[in-house]
Amino acid sequence: MTNWNNLDTLASFKELEAAGRVDLAEVMSGENGAVRVRNYSVPMAAGLTYNFAAKAVDDSILEILKKLAEEQDLIGKFEELYNGAVINTGEKRLVLHQLCRGQLGADVIADGVNKREFYVKQQERIAEFAGKVHRGEIVNEDGEKLTEVVQIGIGGSDLGPRAMYIALENWAKKNNTLKMKASFISNVDPDDAAGVLANVDVRHALFVLVSKSGTTLETLTNESFVKDALKNAGLDAGKHMIAVTSETSPLAKNEGYLDAFFMDDYIGGRYSSTSAVGGAVLTLAFGPEVFARFLAGAAEEDKLAKEKDLCKNAAMLDALIGVYERNVLGYQSTAVLPYSQALSRFPAHLQQLDMESNGKSVNRFGEPVSYPTGPVIFGEPGTNGQHSFYQLLHQGKTIIPMQFIGFRNSQIGTDVVIQGSTSQQKLGANVAAQIIAFACGKDDTNLNKKFDGGRPSSIIIGEQLTPEALGALLAHFENKVMFQGFAWNLNSFDQEGVQLGKVLAKKVLAHETDGALAEYSALLNI
């Protein structure tokens, strides 16, 4: 059994605070900078590489981070997690999302079943169902194929699956494996459902209702929206809907659905892209083989996260560099900057994954912690961001660490040569240039044109954004967030901070308010 300790009780953390700082602009200059780029590199799954040469660390800092990983027993904690310990102390639950894509340790038996077998069975059921839809064995009222899929969910039932779908849509088109176009309805704003449905051919659409509890208000509201739309089109909702839910939810054995596929309490919403929550829509959209490749990439990456040597474990290293930046260097935010249009919604997914997991002020025992925890995460794809908020990243008063992602090849492969280079080369040249501009800066007698440098970044580089690479990327960040939670001694797997708003919203709708809340409700015509 591992010990769970607050970060600031660790001798290695005190050593980290006392250690000398690295002058990033200096170490990244000249031949030394080239050596760093060659050496500060960790292989990941699916041909990805994590390069941290432009982070403000050196061999001395890395040595202390190694001690910290050992003292905080990060690998021991991960072992407990994947062997089925109750890591989610707040809700008293196991944490099993990695088990959706592979078996990292012992068999995990819960609720009387082998959980790996449970997850695999759901994947098989989904694959079988999707196959019937794709082959035209499950059809609409007129015996016609269902050609579109629409996910109805919010939070983790929306952000992850949506980001993954967008990430692979063009790849799938290019590789002739886009079986069904996917759309997503999430917001309780009625204009969301109405706007999406206006662009959906409901007669040929299959709707996937995703709610673990079967009681998520936004999702049930949007279900009603969709059923109205089906009814108005003279269609039978029972021929157009499936559910992804827990076995105990009211949706599980609902006759109004074609079928139901199951998740459980051991996978939180923000970790559910590789469970049935992502599995249903992604398998319907891309076919079972593509979803299996996505899971394989994640599984391969999970295995690498078991590595005890910090410098061979990209997720753990990324996590601890982040802890150093947050708790010693004092940086509050992190920008996620994929140089890949396909990853346009990946930052929004990471925003939930990270901020909902580690945006906490009490440790796993419910005691207040006195050090900073999870950062603000934001980002947009490059090169677009360069023409937007990079001004502040380069010359603002606040240093924001950055996480770049780049690929050597595009997904579609159509390209043009302008001024002697392809678009893909321009894209890669820009990310390389930005890393150096941020790290090294540039002097100028006109201070308005001076760049201080010293702005740290890492980059994950891959050959192409394939299903395997996407799975590995996803798992990398899930595991990074997990290791950071371990380092900070948090429970990264509950989200009590979302409850109060729900309770008060119910009071507003029941007109049980007074004081300021009653005034705001009146202003909003509730």
Place this chain on the structure above:
Amino acid sequence: MTNWNNLDTLASFKELEAAGRVDLAEVMSGENGAVRVRNYSVPMAAGLTYNFAAKAVDDSILEILKKLAEEQDLIGKFEELYNGAVINTGEKRLVLHQLCRGQLGADVIADGVNKREFYVKQQERIAEFAGKVHRGEIVNEDGEKLTEVVQIGIGGSDLGPRAMYIALENWAKKNNTLKMKASFISNVDPDDAAGVLANVDVRHALFVLVSKSGTTLETLTNESFVKDALKNAGLDAGKHMIAVTSETSPLAKNEGYLDAFFMDDYIGGRYSSTSAVGGAVLTLAFGPEVFARFLAGAAEEDKLAKEKDLCKNAAMLDALIGVYERNVLGYQSTAVLPYSQALSRFPAHLQQLDMESNGKSVNRFGEPVSYPTGPVIFGEPGTNGQHSFYQLLHQGKTIIPMQFIGFRNSQIGTDVVIQGSTSQQKLGANVAAQIIAFACGKDDTNLNKKFDGGRPSSIIIGEQLTPEALGALLAHFENKVMFQGFAWNLNSFDQEGVQLGKVLAKKVLAHETDGALAEYSALLNI
């Protein structure tokens, strides 16, 4: 002539630093909270209201902010700006975006022309051109109507126009004024153009190439992409393209375009949504009347920004509360949270507007400032964000001020009643509930379920997101950022921080690199 002073030289700023802090949870409780919501409210244009009851200010702080506004002569600076002074000191340019939508002061003559007349003339030329397209007087090779418009631009030529289009697309459909569907190509990633073009009917598409200089590399690359697509479809690019550019750019008199509409050096990209940059695509998409209504809302809001009384000037008040939060309370980020799916990309636009304008470390004279300047801006629509990053906003170690936006009515008007309320009511109830949850918190013996409160927010409330309301919203934030720049003594209208990356990217493409940059280039196969 006004004097330009650093914030920390002001007596009122020192007074602000010394003033007592407001206990937000306390003042927002009970009847006092209700009184604050009724009183701390400022009318805006187009029926909008700015309510700042849940900000950590009181009458004493407001008195000091009034002094600060006067001592820093914010209104005098705005007067200089709209009367045509060289406010953009870095590039030695006037700053005239407000002149696109109205005349706030004296005639502004530059380059030998009356600039208001110049902007109006471009609007009229665009309206005339769009009318011909809509009526089928300008047609494709086969004499068929052009039914789609595709904007090619990046940064301010993309984010603002795209956010505005998305904001009004469903409204326009509902009001039968969607003339042409719009799409946007921005990223140099070849998968962006290829992905968008796969969903465009190029035979019936009109492409709008937007580049002030006519030399923006991303945009020229994407132009080439589009021309290839037109050629491959056997079409004549000259019948499918218009340009929005400056009169001196190589694009201005290019025979390869149906027509060219003009912008100038006095409107920065991030302030260009109401210029020809937004005007062309939005007029083509929605018709001239809708674009005129959008401009009217912005113009009405601009007039309110001339008001000297801080408590009647929402933009100036919002700005100074932000300065108080950034420079006295020490908050580094601001979350923009529209409870409106139509505003899904509005935070991305504000991210550029704010961070590119005020993410600076030198004052307008090129001298270093020693105080924090522009914050990190991020956000996603509610209620989605509630199921994502709100955990950190509620219970994280870092306080993030919030800017909510909400409307009493949806745009489309289709709704469902579930559990006794409509979706629109649920949406409004949630934003009201969140404001109180953030401000007041909730005690609990289980600290994991405790909410400290004291998390400040404001809200802009409107009847419906109409073209006028959108124009007013846009102008509010443009003017807020302007006033903050004045308060911080920055030049908010240049962006030297984007230059170094461009220079280094060119070196990479020319293979003129060494050291770390050469290594990164090799890793990315350049």
